[in-house]
Amino acid sequence: MTLPLMRRAVLVAAILFAAPMALVRPAAAANVAEAFVADNIHKGLEVLNNKKLSTVQRRDQFETFLLGLVDVRRIGLFTLGQYRRGAPPEDLDAFIAAFRNYAVAAYQSYFARYSGQTLTVTGSTERSPTDFIVATQLVDPNSSQPPLEVDFRVRTDTGKPVLVDVSVSGIWLSLEERDQFTAFLGQNGGNIRTLITHLSDLAVNLGKPSN
Amino acid sequence: MRGLRALILGVGGLALAGCAYPPPTPEALAAGDPYEAMNRDTLLLNGKLDRYVVGPTVGIYFLLVPDAGRRGVHNFLGNLALPTIFANDVLQGEVRRAGQSLERLVVNSTLGLGGFLDPASKMGLPGHGEDMGQTFAVWGANEGPYLMLPFFGPSSPRDAAGLVGDALIDPTNQIPFKQHIWWTAGRDYFTLLDLKGQTYQTVRGIQRSSVDYYASLRSFWRQYRAEQIRNGRAPAPANLPDF
Numbered sequence: 001m002t003l004p005l006m007r008r009a010v011l012v013a014a015i016l017f018a019a020p021m022a023l024v025r026p027a028a029a030a031n032v033a034e035a036f037v038a039d040n041i042h043k044g045l046e047v048l049n050n051k052k053l054s055t056v057q058r059r060d061q062f063e064t065f066l067l068g069l070v071d072v073r074r075i076g077l078f079t080l081g082q083y084r085r086g087a088p089p090e091d092l093d094a095f096i097a098a099f100r101n102y103a104v105a106a107y108q109s110y111f112a113r114y115s116g117q118t119l120t121v122t123g124s125t126e127r128s129p130t131d132f133i134v135a136t137q138l139v140d141p142n143s144s145q146p147p148l149e150v151d152f153r154v155r156t157d158t159g160k161p162v163l164v165d166v167s168v169s170g171i172w173l174s175l176e177e178r179d180q181f182t183a184f185l186g187q188n189g190g191n192i193r194t195l196i197t198h199l200s201d202l203a204v205n206l207g208k209p210s211n
Numbered sequence: 212m213r214g215l216r217a218l219i220l221g222v223g224g225l226a227l228a229g230c231a232y233p234p235p236t237p238e239a240l241a242a243g244d245p246y247e248a249m250n251r252d253t254l255l256l257n258g259k260l261d262r263y264v265v266g267p268t269v270g271i272y273f274l275l276v277p278d279a280g281r282r283g284v285h286n287f288l289g290n291l292a293l294p295t296i297f298a299n300d301v302l303q304g305e306v307r308r309a310g311q312s313l314e315r316l317v318v319n320s321t322l323g324l325g326g327f328l329d330p331a332s333k334m335g336l337p338g339h340g341e342d343m344g345q346t347f348a349v350w351g352a353n354e355g356p357y358l359m360l361p362f363f364g365p366s367s368p369r370d371a372a373g374l375v376g377d378a379l380i381d382p383t384n385q386i387p388f389k390q391h392i393w394w395t396a397g398r399d400y401f402t403l404l405d406l407k408g409q410t411y412q413t414v415r416g417i418q419r420s421s422v423d424y425y426a427s428l429r430s431f432w433r434q435y436r437a438e439q440i441r442n443g444r445a446p447a448p449a450n451l452p453d454f
Binding site: 074133135149165169172175176179182184195198205206 | 236238239242332333337412416419420421422423425426427429430431434435437438441443445451452454
C-alpha cells in the first residue's frame with residue numbers, strides 16, 4: 001500500500017469511526033438534558049404537591065431543590081443586560097444574593113400554580129452541543145383544557161446539567177426578567193444598589209401569603 | 212362600529228398627546244418603545260379605569276353568574292369570533308386551521324345551542340385564536356413601536372390596525388338592526404368581563420412579582436404575540452440569546 005493510499009485508508013477509517021460518534025454524542029447529550037428535566041421537575045412538583053409539609057418546610061425544600069438545579073449566577077448576570085458591564089464586582093455579588101432570594105420566591109409562586117399537574121417530556125432541540133431546549137407538556141387532570149407547553153433551557157457546559165430558563169406557552173422568564181430589570185435600571189440611572197433594595201423588598205413580599 | 216370609532220379616536224388622541232412628551236430616552240429607543248413616558252401614563256389611566264369601573268362589575272359578574280354560566284358566556288363569545296378567526300386563517304394560508312374554525316362554527320352553532328356549549332372541542336376540534344394583527348405579521352408587516360392604548364391595553368401600530376381590520380370583516384358588524392350600539396356595547400363589555408376572569412390570577416401574579424410592572428407587561432405581551440403569530444410552533448433556537 002502506497003503512502004497516499006494508506007493516508008486515505010486511515011482517513012476513511014477515522015471518518016467511519018468518528019461518524020457514529022458524531023451522530024450518537026448529541027443524541028446522548030440531549031437524552032441527558034431530557035432526563036435531567038424529567039427527573040427534577042417531577043421532584044419540584046412533588047415538593048409543591050406535598051400537603052404534609054408546612055408552608056415554611058415547603059419553601060425551604062423548594063429553595064434547596066431550586067438552587068441545586070438552576071444556575072442562579074448565570075441567569076442573574078444575564079438579567080442585568082448592558083448594566084452588567086462596568087458594574088463593581090461587589091455590587092454584582094450583592095445583586096446575585098438578592099436575585100437568588102427573589103428567584104426562589106418568584107419561581108415558587110409561578111410553579112405553585114401548576115401543582116397537581118403531571119409533566120411529560122416530549123422532545124428536545126439542540127442549540128449547541130452544550131445548550132438544549134427540552135420540550136414538555138403539563139397536563140391538568142382536572143381540566144379539559146389542552147396541555148400547557150413548557151420548555152426548559154438546559155446548559156451542560158459546566159460538567160453537570162443546569163437550568164437557565166423556563167418558557168411557559170412561549171414566554172421565557174429570564175428574557176422577561178432581563179426586560180424589566182434593565183427598564184428599572186434605565187429609570188433609576190443604572191443604579192444596581194437601588195435594584196438590589198427593590199428585589200429584597202419584593203422577595204419578602206412574595207414570601208407572604210397573597211390576598 | 213362605535214368601538215371602531217373609539218379605537219380610531221383613541222389612536223389619534225394618543226398621536227397628538229405624544230407630541231406633548233419629552234423626546235425618548237436611549238433606553239426607551241433601545242427597547243423599541245419611543246413613547247414609553249406616554250405609555251406609562253396610559254397604563255396608570257387603564258389601572259384606574261380597571262379599579263373604579265371594570266373591577267367592581269367583574270366582582271358582581273362573578274357573584275351573580277355561576278361557573279357554568281360564565282363558561283357558557285365564554286363559549287358564546289368565542290363562537291361569535293369564529294367567522295373573523297376563519298377569515299384570518301384563510302388570509303394567512305392556514306388551510307387546516309381554517310377548516311377547523313369552520314367546522315367549529317358549524318358544530319357549536321348547531322349542536323352547541325348557538326355557541327353556548329362547546330361540543331367541537333370534545334370532537335377533536337380545539338379552538339385557536341387568530342386576528343388581523345397576526346395576519347399583517349404573517350404578511351411581513353413590522354410590529355412598530357410599543358403602544359399602550361386606553362381601554363385596549365398593550366398593542367402596536369400593526370395590532371391597532373389589525374383591530375380596525377377585524378371590526379371591518381366581522382359579519383356581526385354588517386347586520387343592520389336597530390339598537391346596534393347596545394349589541395356592540397354588550398358584546399364588548401362581556402368580552403372584557405370574560406377576559407378579566409380568564410387573566411385575573413395571571414395579571415395579579417405579574418403585578419405581585421414585578422420589579423417594573425410596565426416593563427414586565429411589555430415583555431410578556433411581545434413574547435405572547437410572537438408565540439401567537441408562530442401559532443405555537445417552536446421558535447428558531449438561534450433566535451434565543453446566549454447566556
